[in-house]
Amino acid sequence: MKVSVILGHPYEKSFNHAIANVVMEALLTSGHEVHFHDLHKEGFDPLLRGEELVADRSEDPLVRTHWAEIREADGIIIVHPNWWGQPPAILxxxxxxxxxxxxxxxxxxxxDGSGLPIGLLKAKAAIVLNTSNTPEERENNVFGDPLERIWKDCVFDFCGVTTFHRRMFRTIAGSSSEEREEWLDEVRDIVNDTFPQLS
Known part of the structure; x- marks a missing residue:
């Protein structure tokens, strides 16, 4: 299977990078073809300019590469922190x-664009792996877990991806090395369950 992995975190020693490394290791060990993008490292320009918006085409070769890969992906994995209840700006x-x-x-x-969309992505499964310093009870009771709505309903359901799994690891600040190792083991299990070993 072809799996696109997108990382949106600026600090290369972050736990998000550790998560992405485990994701890559699990996919490659299982025989999958992986397209990995560390958006910060590759210098992805997040600004959608007017001419690109109205033309529905891009002169940016990196954007065209992403288009080609996401169209062909059988699976998608997104890794990012929870910043203000949203993905970081680059993502x-x-x-x-x-x-x-x-x-x-x-x-x-x-x-005219006001009706129901037809999803074009061929990916059958998507995973979103998040980190947060907000306790779960406060996230759910005060903020309503906006990242779940964004990724599940506003992005992947909209684009036709039918299997969705999201896991928030929290709280990162003050977590022990033992907790982080357990979380990375869980990441490996999630990836292997969703994208099993190719025969």
């Missing part, structure tokens, strides 16, 4: 520029 920009109409979704010819 929001990736959504704006990569999951475009004609790439990730479309509307019927007689629809």
């Amino acid at each position: 929001k920009g990736w959504l704006d520029r990569v999951l475009r109409e004609g790439v990730a979704y479309m509307f019927p010819d007689d629809d």
Whole structure:
């Protein structure tokens, strides 16, 4: 299977990077073809400019690479921290520029864009792995877990991805090395359960 892995965190010694490394190791060990993008390291430009918006095409070769890979991906894994209940700006920009109409979704010819979209992504499964310093009770009771709604309903369901799994690791600040090792073992299990060993 072809799996696209997208990492949105600026600090290369972060726990998000450790998660991404385990994701990659698990996928490659199971024989999958992986397209990995550390958005910060590759210098992804998150700004969707007016001419790109109205033209539905891009002169940015990196964006075109992402388009080609996400169209062909059988699975997608996103890794990012919870910042203000949202993905970091660089990852929001990736959504704006990569999951475009004609790439990730479309509307019927007689629809002005206000109806129900038709998902175009061929990926059957998506995983989102998050980190947070907000306790779970406060996240759910005060904020309503906005990342679940963003990724499950506003992104992947919209684009036709039917199997979705999200896991928030918390709280990162003050966590022990033993807790982090257990979390990384869980990451490995999630990836292997969703994208099992190829025969």
